[in-house]
Amino acid sequence: MEKATIRNLKEIKDKRVFIRVDHNVPQDDKGNITDDTRIRESLDTIKYCLDKGAKIILCTHLGRPKSKADTQFTVKPIVKKLQDCLKGVNITLVDDCIGKKVEDAVSKLKSGEIVYLENIRFYPEETANDPEFSKKLAALCDYYVNDAFGAAHRAHASTEGIAKYVPAVAGFLMEREVKILGEAVANPKRPLTIIFGGKKIKDKIGVMDNLLKIADNILVGGGMTYTFVKASGGQIGNSIVDAENVEYCKNVIKTAKAKKVNLVVASDCVAADKYAPDANTRVFATNEIRDGWEGLDIGPKTRAAFISVIQKSKTVIWCGPLGVTEFDKFAQGSKEIGNAMANCKAITIAGGGDTAFTVAKFGWADKFTHLSTGGGASLELLEGKTLPGVAALLNIKEVR
Numbered sequence: 365m366e367k368a369t370i371r372n373l374k375e376i377k378d379k380r381v382f383i384r385v386d387h388n389v390p391q392d393d394k395g396n397i398t399d400d401t402r403i404r405e406s407l408d409t410i411k412y413c414l415d416k417g418a419k420i421i422l423c424t425h426l427g428r429p430k431s432k433a434d435t436q437f438t439v440k441p442i443v444k445k446l447q448d449c450l451k452g453v454n455i456t457l458v459d460d461c462i463g464k465k466v467e468d469a470v471s472k473l474k475s476g477e478i479v480y481l482e483n484i485r486f487y488p489e490e491t492a493n494d495p496e497f498s499k500k501l502a503a504l505c506d507y508y509v510n511d512a513f514g515a516a517h518r519a520h521a522s523t524e525g526i527a528k529y530v531p532a533v534a535g536f537l538m539e540r541e542v543k544i545l546g547e548a549v550a551n552p553k554r555p556l557t558i559i560f561g562g563k564k565i566k567d568k569i570g571v572m573d574n575l576l577k578i579a580d581n582i583l584v585g586g587g588m589t590y591t592f593v594k595a596s597g598g599q600i601g602n603s604i605v606d607a608e609n610v611e612y613c614k615n616v617i618k619t620a621k622a623k624k625v626n627l628v629v630a631s632d633c634v635a636a637d638k639y640a641p642d643a644n645t646r647v648f649a650t651n652e653i654r655d656g657w658e659g660l661d662i663g664p665k666t667r668a669a670f671i672s673v674i675q676k677s678k679t680v681i682w683c684g685p686l687g688v689t690e691f692d693k694f695a696q697g698s699k700e701i702g703n704a705m706a707n708c709k710a711i712t713i714a715g716g717g718d719t720a721f722t723v724a725k726f727g728w729a730d731k732f733t734h735l736s737t738g739g740g741a742s743l744e745l746l747e748g749k750t751l752p753g754v755a756a757l758l759n760i761k762e763v764r
């Protein structure tokens with residue numbers, strides 16, 4: 365059943381609209397925002413509400429504070445950044461999330477103005493999904509809009525609980541994320557290819573299990589490669605291995621064969637004599653890596669093989685960097701694969717934090733169909749799961 369979006373609400377002029385955004389942006393030691401993508405991606409929904417003359421209440425989490433005492437987790441830098449994006453708009457930061465101060469600020473709100481609440485995780489009731497806390501949040505508004513895709517896999521008070529007490533719909537970012545990622549796995553344009561990279565197999569098991577049922581091609585690169593190669597009996601030198609998941613990888617290889625999924629594990633790598641940006645490098649077959657060497661990037665044969673599959677695909681999903689992109693020497697494989705995706709005709713999706721960040725860093729953001737803003741949430745959608753933050757929203761037919 366289709367979920368309602370803010371477009372389905374008939375009249376929001378002069379109404380108090382509570383928008384849960386995901387402005388959980390990375391910051392450096394001094395509190396400077398190092399990547400403002402999540403703020404920029406939320407602007408469509410905010411601007412729509414401003415144009416329609418709504419009174420806006422914005423709410424986000426930031427990091428993992430234990431209580432209000434963790435003042436370094438204040439949303440102040442975010443509000444400053446948002447003000448730069450919305451010049452001339454009156455934005456008031458209230459240093460609380462519920463209570464008299466907030467109620468006063470909201471009651472003074474004029475149409476086209478914004479009240480920004482302090483970090484919602486200053487209250488442990490948020491992550492506990494406390495019903496009383498959810499009710500207090502709901503009492504602040506006439507409508508609730510969930511645009512926090514990155515937090516939609518969590519059933520928290522401001523992402524799920526609140527939706528029980530006030531009409532709740534999706535924002536535009538939430539709509540786009542769920543539509544593109546959801547359709548890519550529910551109703552894909554084929555051939556469907558998924559590229560796995562990164563080093564943590566554990567995080568991607570759910571996605572791999574689901575994609576084994578539906579993908580045409582599964583390409584494995586990055587640090588995950590070596591657990592697969594070990595599962596097939598290869599020599600991986602000092603490369604990273606996830607010992608707990610060797611058996612799992614054996615099963616993936618078997619299942620892919622049985623289901624006729626084209627599983628391509630990186631066949632060569634650029635190996636380093638130490639884990640460092642200035643390491644000496646050598647190309648090895650991934651199953652013949654000498655002791656003292658560790659594979660830190662996919663090699664030239666693998667790049668060519670992956671690019672050939674990408675060029676024949678109609679949907680390509682990329683999950684996890686294909687090498688240690690933090691070091692320039694080992695970023696080349698990811699650059700070439702990203703470039704092939706940016707210039708192919710398929711629907712191209714970068715799923716999850718690191719990958720979307722890598723794509724943006726290399727300047728292909730505009731050439732991909734979609735860069736997902738949610739790490740865990742995008743993985744759960746690719747697993748075929750329903751996100752609690754989405755399940756809680758009204759269906760279109762329920763909107764009055």
Ligand code: AMP
Nearest residue numbers: 562563564586587659660684686687688
């Ligand atoms: P993940 O969170 O599982 O997506 O892993 C991302 C991390 O994997 C990045 O920090 C990369 O540096 C790392 N990574 C990618 N390829 C390799 C590799 N061949 N060896 C070690 N780490 C890698």
